[in-house]
Amino acid sequence: MVKIDYTSVMAETIGERDGILREELLSFRHFISDIHSRIQREKENRFFFTKLPYQDTSEIKEYADYIRSEFDYFVLVGIGGSSLGAQMLFESLTWLNHNSFNYPKFYVLDNVDPEKFEAIMEKVELEKTCFNIVTKSGSTVETIANFSIILDLLKQNFGEEYKKHLIFTTDPEKGFLRKFGNENGIKMFDIPPKVGGRFSVLSPVGLLPAAVLGIDVDKLLQGAKKMDLICSIEEHVEHNPAYLIAIVHYLANMRRGKTIAVMMPYSERLSAFVDWWRQLWAESLGKDGLGQTPVKALGTVDQHSQIQLYRDGIRDKIITFIQVENFERNLKIPESIPDEISYLRNHTLGEIMNKELLGTKAALIKSKIPNLTITLDEINPYNIGMLIYLYEFATGFSGYLYKINPFDQPAVEEGKNFTYALMGREGYQHKLEEFRELYREKYKLEIQ
Amino acid sequence: MVKIDYTSVMAETIGERDGILREELLSFRHFISDIHSRIQREKENRFFFTKLPYQDTSEIKEYADYIRSEFDYFVLVGIGGSSLGAQMLFESLTWLNHNSFNYPKFYVLDNVDPEKFEAIMEKVELEKTCFNIVTKSGSTVETIANFSIILDLLKQNFGEEYKKHLIFTTDPEKGFLRKFGNENGIKMFDIPPKVGGRFSVLSPVGLLPAAVLGIDVDKLLQGAKKMDLICSIEEHVEHNPAYLIAIVHYLANMRRGKTIAVMMPYSERLSAFVDWWRQLWAESLGKDGLGQTPVKALGTVDQHSQIQLYRDGIRDKIITFIQVENFERNLKIPESIPDEISYLRNHTLGEIMNKELLGTKAALIKSKIPNLTITLDEINPYNIGMLIYLYEFATGFSGYLYKINPFDQPAVEEGKNFTYALMGREGYQHKLEEFRELYREKYKLEIQ
Numbered sequence: 001m002v003k004i005d006y007t008s009v010m011a012e013t014i015g016e017r018d019g020i021l022r023e024e025l026l027s028f029r030h031f032i033s034d035i036h037s038r039i040q041r042e043k044e045n046r047f048f049f050t051k052l053p054y055q056d057t058s059e060i061k062e063y064a065d066y067i068r069s070e071f072d073y074f075v076l077v078g079i080g081g082s083s084l085g086a087q088m089l090f091e092s093l094t095w096l097n098h099n100s101f102n103y104p105k106f107y108v109l110d111n112v113d114p115e116k117f118e119a120i121m122e123k124v125e126l127e128k129t130c131f132n133i134v135t136k137s138g139s140t141v142e143t144i145a146n147f148s149i150i151l152d153l154l155k156q157n158f159g160e161e162y163k164k165h166l167i168f169t170t171d172p173e174k175g176f177l178r179k180f181g182n183e184n185g186i187k188m189f190d191i192p193p194k195v196g197g198r199f200s201v202l203s204p205v206g207l208l209p210a211a212v213l214g215i216d217v218d219k220l221l222q223g224a225k226k227m228d229l230i231c232s233i234e235e236h237v238e239h240n241p242a243y244l245i246a247i248v249h250y251l252a253n254m255r256r257g258k259t260i261a262v263m264m265p266y267s268e269r270l271s272a273f274v275d276w277w278r279q280l281w282a283e284s285l286g287k288d289g290l291g292q293t294p295v296k297a298l299g300t301v302d303q304h305s306q307i308q309l310y311r312d313g314i315r316d317k318i319i320t321f322i323q324v325e326n327f328e329r330n331l332k333i334p335e336s337i338p339d340e341i342s343y344l345r346n347h348t349l350g351e352i353m354n355k356e357l358l359g360t361k362a363a364l365i366k367s368k369i370p371n372l373t374i375t376l377d378e379i380n381p382y383n384i385g386m387l388i389y390l391y392e393f394a395t396g397f398s399g400y401l402y403k404i405n406p407f408d409q410p411a412v413e414e415g416k417n418f419t420y421a422l423m424g425r426e427g428y429q430h431k432l433e434e435f436r437e438l439y440r441e442k443y444k445l446e447i448q
Numbered sequence: 449m450v451k452i453d454y455t456s457v458m459a460e461t462i463g464e465r466d467g468i469l470r471e472e473l474l475s476f477r478h479f480i481s482d483i484h485s486r487i488q489r490e491k492e493n494r495f496f497f498t499k500l501p502y503q504d505t506s507e508i509k510e511y512a513d514y515i516r517s518e519f520d521y522f523v524l525v526g527i528g529g530s531s532l533g534a535q536m537l538f539e540s541l542t543w544l545n546h547n548s549f550n551y552p553k554f555y556v557l558d559n560v561d562p563e564k565f566e567a568i569m570e571k572v573e574l575e576k577t578c579f580n581i582v583t584k585s586g587s588t589v590e591t592i593a594n595f596s597i598i599l600d601l602l603k604q605n606f607g608e609e610y611k612k613h614l615i616f617t618t619d620p621e622k623g624f625l626r627k628f629g630n631e632n633g634i635k636m637f638d639i640p641p642k643v644g645g646r647f648s649v650l651s652p653v654g655l656l657p658a659a660v661l662g663i664d665v666d667k668l669l670q671g672a673k674k675m676d677l678i679c680s681i682e683e684h685v686e687h688n689p690a691y692l693i694a695i696v697h698y699l700a701n702m703r704r705g706k707t708i709a710v711m712m713p714y715s716e717r718l719s720a721f722v723d724w725w726r727q728l729w730a731e732s733l734g735k736d737g738l739g740q741t742p743v744k745a746l747g748t749v750d751q752h753s754q755i756q757l758y759r760d761g762i763r764d765k766i767i768t769f770i771q772v773e774n775f776e777r778n779l780k781i782p783e784s785i786p787d788e789i790s791y792l793r794n795h796t797l798g799e800i801m802n803k804e805l806l807g808t809k810a811a812l813i814k815s816k817i818p819n820l821t822i823t824l825d826e827i828n829p830y831n832i833g834m835l836i837y838l839y840e841f842a843t844g845f846s847g848y849l850y851k852i853n854p855f856d857q858p859a860v861e862e863g864k865n866f867t868y869a870l871m872g873r874e875g876y877q878h879k880l881e882e883f884r885e886l887y888r889e890k891y892k893l894e895i896q
Binding site for chain 1: 862
């Protein structure tokens with residue numbers, strides 16, 4: 001079950017300066033109707049991610065079983081859209097201590113930080129490790145740099161047997177990785193060409209690692225399918241959860257100046273869900289001077305770090321709480337505690353979490369800060385599948401509200417090109433000249 | 449060595465719409481002089497954290513040695529200012545895999561998430577575990593809730609010997625924890641009453657865990673001392689790093705509309721430094737409708753998640769990169785890599801990290817996004833001590849620029865009081881009525 005309570009974004013609750021009028025929500029009727037038809041027409045193109053819940057998972061599950069039987073360590077080498085989804089599924093749908101007590105142990109090598117590389121390599125036994133190299137383009141610098149060192153290590157240790165330790169997840173035709181895989185007979189999974197990295201978690205990019213970790217990927221897709229059915233049929237903003245989330249954030253941004261969207265789950269396991277959402281929201285909508293800045297927070301921890309600012313700082317935020325009704329494990333405060341703290345007696349830690357969420361929410365309402373709560377009855381593959389699809393659909397729809405293309409990321413290339421130039425890559429000499437014009441070190445202060 | 453390069457926040461580099469004029473920096477001369485004298489006068493009061501670098505660490509080191517010899521696990525139970533500093537010292541100054549290969553293993557129990565509680569308890573052997581309960585007030589709900597369960601566990605297992613497994617770090621006189629400690633003969637360390645949680649990392653709050661982890665706390669304080677000497681003497685904004693950072697951010701915020709301060713280290717080990725800074729910046733300056741929202745990012749990972757937004761979304765950001773010149777370990781891309789990716793040949797991963805930082809920086813300059821770079825020659829206790837003190841001093845100084853009190857957090861209480869009311873704590877009945885008036889669940893959407 002996924003429940004959205006948006007009472008506290010409404011003007012009725014927090015006033016019209018910060019809150020949204022019901023009439024504003026409803027006034028989008030015709031606009032929604034247009035976008036709704038457009039999305040239906042684009043399901044084979046831009047909105048291809050809507051097809052993913054209906055895919056056949058048998059090859060993924062079969063190969064995952066083979067990996068589980070052959071390997072003790074599964075290392076995903078990928079970054080951004082190639083890693084955030086799998087990391088999110090891992091953290092939310094396996095036990096927090098998975099790697100302490102279960103096999104295969106799972107690690108994500110995203111960064112090119114050499115210390116992180118070494119730290120992961122220290123923890124695995126190479127002969128029992130499967131590396132899943134994930135890059136849509138097949139040429140992502142960080143991924144290919146890490147891969148090149150891993151490839152060398154594997155060849156040194158196992159000769160031609162190195163191939164057994166590799167799986168590529170990449171474009172079905174294009175790119176260096178596909179070519180290398182074809183030439184050397186590496187096992188490969190396809191990323192559908194029309195699905196961008198940040199919308200790819202329900203493709204083999206996320207599903208293969210999930211299946212290797214023993215997560216029920218069919219339940220995950222079942223949740224996504226359920227959400228697809230509702231989002232694809234309902235045109236009424238109050239009945240379509242994706243349109244509701246999109247329009248509430250859009251109105252908060254464009255009409256109430258809420259340029260920051262905070263997501264604050266009260267559950268450690270959902271921490272990585274926010275990282276996944278941050279990319280989705282920022283890269284899809286942050287263009288043309290528009291979009292909101294997504295900000296990650298975690299309850300209860302950030303009550304002691306960010307709530308002062310959220311209540312009493314700049315009034316530029318809309319906050320989404322995520323509540324979990326039932327924790328997988330729970331603990332009761334013992335009867336025997338000292339009298340001074342007797343108010344804790346008979347509460348569980350889970351209850352305290354949820355009462356802190358309510359207390360924080362009330363304090364925000366009192367300060368007229370718009371906020372909504374998404375409640376899951378529990379964290380399970382079905383609910384996470386719903387939540388993933390909900391935010392993907394809301395993001396795609398939002399792009400059309402903002403009149404931008406939510407599926408591209410034109411501003412990302414520039415930095416890559418400068419990096420290539422600095423690394424001396426052929427064909428990038430002109431960028432080196434441009435770099436030298438732009439980059440100066442004139443104002444400096446050094447303390448030894 | 450700590451180096452600040454602020455060339456790219458200057459109008460000279462990115463233009464006057466987004467960049468700062470040197471005249472603006474210099475125009476603060478008299479204002480700085482006033483605040484400078486005020487800080488000198490307040491070193492025994494509000495700015496008491498400036499005394500911490502000069503403390504005697506012998507008791508801390510001695511007791512840390514005892515803990516290291518007696519225990520295999522050290523669990524810090526604390527939240528916010530009581531945990532973020534120690535977590536930061538742990539992540540930045542021990543090896544990433546510390547807990548895999550070294551003793552004592554270190555865990556932080558901050559949240560009341562029951563799953564996190566259970567996950568940590570699964571990993572420790574109770575008879576070899578020392579719990580450091582850290583709370584300034586001695587009554588923080590989350591910390592006391594977790595403590596009450598731990599206390600019960602210890603008593604059940606060890607009877608009166610439970611005391612050996614506990615250390616309290618709390619106010620020297622006030623609060624439940626101090627009283628309990630006094631009555632039961634628990635080992636305690638003092639938090640100086642004039643030092644608030646978020647400025648307490650260089651007190652026993654951070655130093656005891658650091659010493660237990662084998663970090664050289666004297667070198668840490670030596671770095672802080674060095675920074676104190678410079679910050680306390682220099683009045684010229686171009687020579688005082690704390691004033692420089694404060695004024696650059698203040699001008700960016702108040703005169704250029706940069707309401708978001710991003711901190712983006714290119715080093716996994718500095719990730720927790722940003723969490724520590726987030727609290728410092730948000731809770732100190734986010735009041736009275738003022739202050740910037742601190743946002744955490746991590747290079748290179750967030751190039752694939754947030755850079756699209758930073759370059760082409762709302763122009764409301766100033767970005768601080770943190771660069772590490774020399775990584776503790778490094779790796780070279782092998783000669784043998786395929787020709788298609790030959791541009792990687794002969795580079796180290798560390799070089800790629802730093803070239804990506806430069807490439808990203810150039811792309812931001814091209815988009816006229818103000819950014820500065822703080823460079824450390826390496827991550828070591830001396831440099832981290834400098835960096836901690838630099839940001840503490842910059843934050844305190846910033847408060848006086850904004851004409852607010854940087855040392856209080858008045859907006860935090862409200863949520864706590866509502867939570868107490870919801871838990872049925874005596875004396876909070878009136879808050880329950882207020883809660884019922886504020887909180888409604890009227891607008892909802894549920895998907896099964």
